[in-house]
Amino acid sequence: MRVFDFTLLSGYEFSGVDVAQGFRARLFEKNNVNAKFIFTELPTIRDMELYGSQKIKRGQIMSAHLFMIGRLDMSLSVKKEALLENEKENYEYDYIDENGKVICLYNSGEKSVEILCDEDGFVVNESLFKNGKKYLVNYYTDSLSYTELYNWDNDSSDGLNPERRIFWNKQGQMVYEQCIYKDNVEYLFKNGEVIDNVEFLERFVKALNLCENDICIMDRAGYLDYIQPLFENKGKSKLIAVLHSDHFYKIYEDESSLYMNYEYYYWFKYSEAIDYFVVGTDEHKRGLEAFLKEYDCFVPHIAAIPPGAIPEGKLKSENERRRGSIISASRLSPRKGIDILIKSVIKAHEINQTINLDIYGRGDDGYTIYLKNIVKDACADDYIHFKGRCNLEKIYPHYELFASFSLWETFGLSLMEAVGDGLAMVGLDVRYGNRLFKHPDENGYLVDFDVETDYQNKDKLCERTAAAIVKIFEDDNRLKKFHENSYMIAEEYKEHVIESKWMQLIKNIL
Incomplete structure (x- = not known):
């Protein structure tokens, strides 16, 4: 049995959904459930730190982009000492400055290389600089996984965001490129084929080879690109859709929705493909069941399971509570x-x-x-x-x-x-x-x-x-x-x- 949880979000503010996913990751690990929590977009360092704070380990996290180059998780294994020795041979330098998790090589007073490590001394990424500007970042897992390229020659570029990424397999060969535009991304393969993000995620879902013993948990809905490919290519695997918001709003109850919560429209429209809805309370369960019947939607099984729990052994507080x-x-x-x-x-x-x-x-x-x-x-x-x-x-x-x-x-x-x-x-x-x-x-x-x-x-x-x-x-x-x-x-x-x-x-x- 495998469990795939879609999806960890990149670039968003921390929310209760992240807490719920962290709780579930710890629960699954404790019960020896083979579970992977999936990024369908490349995570930033901040994203990894956020989910790490919820005790979701790198070995439990899967990136769709890295899976397509043979990496089953985001565990780190390149030691900083090995990379540093290699770069000392590749770049001229006057001195090396090591400050906590960051190692920098300087040449003629200017930083040329910056290596970022985790708390265990494994390399997260390596940034290269020229004339004081970052132009390339290498990201590592078990080896070099992908490279971000920055273009300072383009007048419209602020140098803060990469222009393209190159993804490498474990043998150091390029597998594909990701070209990043203002409103979309494209993927270019060595045979000249170009596909968009939905097509890329469709290939990822197909590559999972989902079968009847697999469970896919959807924690995010809305207009995310993974939704349709998963519904169309789930095979005989089981789908669980977790509602972290309400399904229906009266006037004033939500800033962006009235009546049906359209974040879940696709789930409700194709609810016959879903094996279980999961909500947090029995009251929500009753309301959702009545709602689906009212709108002539198929009603799958609905389970009421809280998104978190109170730790075992938690003691009553002996603190003096501040009056009032x-x-x-x-x-x-x-x-x-x-x-x-x-x-x-x-x-x-x-x-x-x-x-x-x-x-x-x-x-x-x-x-x-x-x-x-x-x-x-x-x-x-x-x-x-x-x-x-x-x-x-x-x-x-x-x-x-x-x-x-x-x-x-x-x-x-x-x-x-x-x-x-x-x-x-x-x-x-x-x-x-x-x-x-x-x-x-x-x-x-x-x-x-x-x-x-x-x-x-x-x-x-x-x-x-x-x-x-x-x-x-x-x-x-x-x-x-x-x-x-x-x-x-x-x-x-x-x-x-x-x-x-x-x-x-x-x-x-x-």
Whole structure:
């Protein structure tokens, strides 16, 4: 059995999908599942670091482009000492500077070669310079895998992006070139054949030789080039489509969609080719099944499996929680309702001056400025703070309350993490994650919300949300009870529980 997960994204902001893929990679490795997580676009160093931070190892990552030159994963094995000795013979140099992971050769005061290594001393890439400008970068795995060429002679080139790439097999022979244009790419083979990106990915999928014992997991939908080739060439392999967003939106619920979520249009249209849909909650499962029936789509099996889990052996926090402290953790976007949260805290602080808020996460610059101006105009800078994005594992236990006024949550990994650290919870009564982790009068409160009326009348909404926040901090004994109940709710989401759901799904599908 082989599992192929499509697709790791290149060049995008970090999201909950990446966290879910990292969790699944660790789960599969633990259970000896032969799984590969696929880049259908070439990853940057930043991309590799991002997925590495989620514990997806290079040996678990497959690049479509490198697979087509005989590399089954992206493991590194070229030692820096070997490459350095080779380059010392190839290039004139005055001195060598080694600083951490970077080794540079200088000639007449100018850098000519720069070698970047990982923490184990294996070569990631090698950049060559002329007259202070980078003109070529060699990327390594088990040997030289591909070369990026930069053109400084073209007046329209800023030298920041490569003009073409040459891909080499293990014997050092060129297999194909990738020509990079403003709006598209083309692939040129030695026989003179030229194909586009969709055709290239079709060849990649065919080269996988998928069979009835293989499983392909699709974590990304939309208009990505791999979708159609995979559907058309999956053979007898099994397809699992994971929905990380909702399938349907009412007005105001999403900035880019209304009614059907067209990100999933292709999946729904050809749902008879899909063996399983996976969603995060039972409520979402029921809603998706009804939606597919309403739109006369084939209804495959649907499984409700959370996209993450709470680590085994996680202990109750012994930290002293800061009095009146509230934490939010999400992308800063209108759909997340951060403006509602800020205005609610401002109102609540008028009644209880111990109430304070720390906002974790990043987002669009324009929206972030809008949020900061709300805080500034209310002179609330001393009790509302923007903290940026960081690892919150050791931060949650210092807070008493987790607040999320998102208009909807497909699951809400940050909500799960918060109950895992025993925080009280408050938010809007919306699907799906809020209702999953916020149990009214047990570990916090849900505030009644109707998007079609309340979104246009946020002042009245903020009066209700502020009242809920104030109420949570009114009774210390009740707040402690909320903390204890959150720990109990979290038990349903421990790793062994979620792990068993995935392994049972794999057993069922084969």
